[in-house]
C-alpha cells in the first residue's frame with residue numbers, strides 16, 4: 590500500500606529511472622478540467638510528469654463535448670495531440686476501430702494493469718485485447734450533494750430515501766427562502782439529473798432496460814412515464830439563473846449556502862475541497878436512495894493518438910507510466926474527488942463520501958454502467974437532445990416518450 594508525500598513522490602519517480610536521464614519528452618495534453626478543483630487535480634499529473642523528466646504542454650478546453658470533438662477533429666486532420674482525455678466509455682471506440690490510436694500494452698504489462706484494474710473499468714479500456722486507453726480515475730456521475738446548513742435551516746432532518754421524501758425536502762427548502770435545487774442548465778447536466786431520477790425513481794432495472802432497448806417500447810411504459818414526470822416536476826425547484834450555468838458554479842451555490850441540493854458527479858468534491866469544506870460537516874452526499882443504492886461507475890481515461898515518431902511514443906508511455914503510478918494516483922484522485930484506478934493504493938483517511946464509493950465498488954451487485962458506456966455517442970446525443978428539449982419546453986410526457994422511443998429504435 591502506498592501513501593506518499595510530495596517529497597516521496599519526487600524520490601519515487603526519480604527512482605523509477607524517470608529522473609533527469611530521460612530526454613524532455615514533450616506531451617501536449619488535451620483535457621477539459623478547467624474548474625478550481627479540476628485544475629488543482631490536473632496540476633498533480635503535470636507536476637509528476639515534469640518530475641519524471643517530461644515537458645507538459647497544457648491544452649485545456651472547457652466542456653467535455655468540446656474537448657472530445659476537438660481531439661477527434663485534430664486526429665482526423667493529422668494534427669493530433671500527444672495525449673487526450675475521454676470518459677471511460679464508448680466515446681473513443683470508433684477511433685480505435687479506425688486504427689487511429691497507439692496502444693499502451695507495453696506499459697500495461699509492466700504495470701500489471703490486468704491485475705490492478707477493476708473489471709468495470711478494464712472492459713472499456715482494453716479493446717480487442719489491447720489497452721487503447723489508460724484509465725486515470727473512477728467517478729460516479731450520479732451523486733446527490735447537499736448543504737448541511739441549508740437543510741438544517743429548512744428543517745430537513747434526514748437524507749431523503751425516495752422521491753416523495755426528496756420532493757418534501759425540496760418544498761421545505763423552497764419555503765425557507767433558499768434555492769432548492771442548484772442546476773447548470775446545459776444538456777449534459779440535465780442529462781445527469783434525468784439519469785439520476787431514472788435509476789433512483791425508476792430503478793436500476795428500468796435504467797438498464799432503457800439503455801439496452803432496441804424497440805423503444807420501454808419509453809412508452811407507465812413506469813418510464815412516471816420517471817419523466819418526476820424529472821420534469823423538479824423544474825419548479827430550479828432558479829431562473831440556471832440556463833448555461835457551469836456545473837462548478839452550481840456547486841458553489843451549495844458551498845455558499847444559497848442552494849440545498851445538486852445532482853452531479855463526485856468531481857464536485859474537488860470544489861468543496863478547494864473551498865476547504867468537509868464532507869459530513871459542511872456538506873452531505875449520497876449516490877441514491879438507501880444504503881444499497883445503485884452505483885454508477887464511469888471516470889476518465891487518456892488515449893494516445895497514433896504516431897510513428899519514437900519521441901511521441903516515448904512521451905505517451907512516460908505519461909501512462911506516471912499517471913498510473915501509486916503515488917500519482919493518490920495525489921491526483923485526492924484533489925479530483927475520484928477513486929483511484931488501482932486497488933493497491935491507500936487513499937488515507939477517506940471522507941464519508943469516498944467511503945460510500947469504495948464500499949459500493951466492492952459490491953458488484955450495485956454497479957451500474959454509465960449512459961456513455963451503454964449508448965454510442967450518436968445515440969446518447971439523440972437521447973440527451975430529447976431530454977434537454979423536454980426540460981426546457983412545455984413538451985408533454987407522451988410526446989417526449991415518443992421521441993425517446995424513436996431514438997432508441999435508432
Ligand code: GAL
Nearest residue numbers: 621627653676728856888889
Ligand atoms: C466528466 C469528467 C470529470 C469532470 C466532469 C466535468 O465527464 O469525467 O472528470 O471533470 O466531466 O468537467
